[in-house]
Amino acid sequence: MSFYFLKIEKLLSNNILLLFIFVLLANIIHLAIENLLVPSATSLETATCQWDCFWYKEIASHSYSAVPRLYDTNRLAQADWAFFPLFPLAARFVGRIFHLSFEWSGLLLNLFLWSSIITLSYKDTSERIGKVSPLLFSIFFIIYPFNVWYHTQYSESIYGSFLILLVIGLKNNNIIISSLSSFFLSLSRPTGFILTCILSVQGFLKKLKNSFLLSKNIQFEQALFYFLTIVVAGSGLACYILYLYHLTGDGLAFLHVEKTWGKGIFPALDFNQYMQHKRRIIFFFYLIICLWLTWKMRARIWHLNMTIVISTLLLACCSGIASVERYIFSNPMVIEFLAFYAIRLKKEKAAILFAACFVGNLLTIFLWLRHSHILI
Secondary structure, three states, X not given: OHHHHHHHHHHHHHOHHHHHHXXXXXXXXXXXXHHHOOOOOOOHHHHHOOOHHHHHHHHHHHOOOOOOOOOOOOOOOOOOOOOOXXXXXXXXXXXXXXXXXXXXXXXXXXXXXXXXXHHHHHHHHHHHOOOOOHHHHHHHHHHOOOXXXXXXXXXXXXXXXXXXXXHHHHHOOOHHHHHHHHHHHHHHOOHHHHHHHHHHHHHHHHHXXXXXXXXXXXXHHHHHHHHHHHHHHHHHHHHHHHHHHHHHOOOOHHHHHHHHOOOOOXXXXXHHHHHOOOOOHHHHHHHHHHHHHHHHOOOHXXXXXXXXXXXXXHHHHHHOHHHHHHHOOOOHHHHHHHHHHHOOOOHHHHHHHXXXXXXXXXXXXXXXXXXXXXXX
């Protein structure tokens, strides 16, 4: 048994395309298992479409509205401008090519992108952190309890894909990968441009420090590389701002919508409303666990992951700590960190942890399909 396991490991570690195919097939099996948990009165593609999915569906079907909703009793005076265009546009493109509904096109698009994230995360971890088992690493991602948003019509997969590509591009000084990923990252979420700036500045400072220690001057091309990455990311955000200005007369309409939903520029940490409400207290515990994870990432090899997690945490807290469990625990950089150490445990402990993750994964899917308020 161990002979075949090692043979598979060798095949997957030497061939990134073969690893992607394996992960894609494993995700298809996982999707089939998820289908068994769907309530009998509905279908898989309908049950997975919840919360933000309805906004994305309307954008993909009818484009952005020029004015807030005036006749929608559930979303009165709300608007779709806060949802960035990359995911609904990509889902619409897939839907038109294969003649699928938004629910199916978004679900299948995310299935492909989630498999890409796992494959790219393995490549990033093995090159930047250390060698890991491609088989166990991939399985951990697939059965990870907080990956439910990658199995729905959300922007997690498209955002995570370009985030990993940006990290790989900056590490390898690849201007094409860095520029394209930063451009699309800025079009996928409001935090994309900010995170690109933070990662670019961190990369530049690291180069500057290494040049200083080696008594060398940093080359102009290296400084220009990071600057251009930020500029291209800014152009991606500018495209959406110009579109909103043309549509509504307000280029920053997405910020104004988020402000009406209680989101601000600075972190809002009103602990009392979470501690005193039985349905919200779990979000406080999510925050505590997140801070603990950040502390565990203090080792030098994890500084990049820690930077992304801290930056994302501060940005997520601008809308309250209810966003922490989605934006932090589903972040591929967090899953990388957890997977790396999970597969280094002793066999007995690793088996127990993987079994617990699988049960937890099924539980979160079960709750999501039934509109649980524990997951947002």
